[in-house]
Amino acid sequence: MGKKVVLVTGVSSGFGHAIALFLAKKNYTVYGTVRREIYPIDGVNLVSMDVTNKQTVINAIDHVIRNEGKIDVLINNAGIGIGGPVEEFSEEEVDIQLRTNLIGYVNTIQAVLPFMRRRNKGKIINITSLGGIMGLPFQGFYSASKFAIEGLSEALSMELKPFNIHVVVVRPGDFHTNFTQNRKLTKTIGDETSPYYNQMRTTLAVIESDEQKGLQPEYLAKKIEKIVRKKHPKFSYIVASPEQRFAAILKKFLPQRWFFNILGSHYKIS
Template sequence: MNKVVLVTGGSSGIGKSISIYLKSKGYTVYGTSRNPNRYPDSPINLVAMDVKDPISIKEAVVEIIDKESKIDILINNAGVGITGPVEETPIEEIHGAMDTNFYGPLRVLQAVLPYMRKQQSGRVINITSIAGYMGLPYRGIYSASKGALEIVTEAYRMECAHLNIHFSNVAPGDFATNIAAGRFHAPVIEGSDYAIGYSKTLKLIDEHVDDGSDPMEVAYKIYDILQEKNPGIHYKVGSFLQKFSIVLKKILPEKRYEKMLKKHYKL
């Protein structure tokens, strides 16, 4: 029988690439969008969902269950970017980023897991970020939101193992998507002690996205993980240097690693 997949944030970027590729491999795929009507030519089925709205999540999940009677795989991909000096980032924007990037996946899981328990099977892949492995300057809130999702997945994995529900994380590096367009940028405040460093970092971040790899690389990795009978916990997808930065954090003295990051961001 075809596996039924739910991909949050499936209308663009990495989520769209995942959805299209899994559909090409024979999966029945449902992506989500806050406004599916904006994508009349979408190559995949889109259902309305806002991961910040529990009612819309429940309605979307019920819609899929009514049509397919099951959800075999959940890929929590919906997320938002946020940049700025932590001190100067409005608290309401911090709440918004955490609401989407961390609480959002938890809400979707609370809606989907009861059906997976009933099925006595399920796969969950949470899309995090290589940025979640380290506190990056002027991306601290984004790093924190993705790092939190990495950690909570470890807990879910142990709690749900006896239910035959398998959890994994996939942490992408920089990929060529439209994330920059929807990212919240705290304004560069003229005369601020952070203005020079933040301006440099913003430029570097945008260059990384513009020069990023094809998001289909993430889709290929997701497919490979789904073929594994006993999937691992943490997977990384990105350039060699991006993935190696995680290794370096483990083996280098803390201050030396911090110095390396500051040099990279020209701080």
């Protein structure tokens, strides 16, 4: 049957790096995408791709197919975060947030599906976020992008059932990666005249501290490997600290306003 071929997007740091490295150690054939030159990752075949550029996505997937003849698992991971109040996002900021986190996943999914359908086999794992099941203040468009992937994945899982292709969403809580330092911010952060100035600074400090105190990406990589191995995976997995898993349960069962109040007070919304 040969080794499973796994394609992971965004392996230059954080989750992507940890997942690619771990899967390679576990003897999968791993292709990891990068959009700039990076140090080699042990056992990982690097391939160039900017997820927002469809042609580079098609080229990268063709490259894997030419080499391996198949892609068993696609792990959509490459993503960015832009922080700021919804009111003050520029059109460009909205565009780049959604183009990367939503259209970027769409691009790889559309490019890989013809090959998975042909074999009547495959698995697509979409990394979303707890922010994809609860709207996070000052991360409104980030949450929008992740909610969108959640909806898309639900629809896709039904469309792809006849083709024996599994769709899975993995929702991490806060993890310690480069995501925090890579986060872009709206101009609000330096604009004392903004009505959101103080609140954004206060809330951003909570967000950043949660992430920096978060779990290590290797923990997620292990969970992902189990999902890759599973014949019949669930549709969704939450990978988070016990407190954050509890928050997901509260979101499901509490009256919505109560939940918003609890989440708002965590983020020091006054």
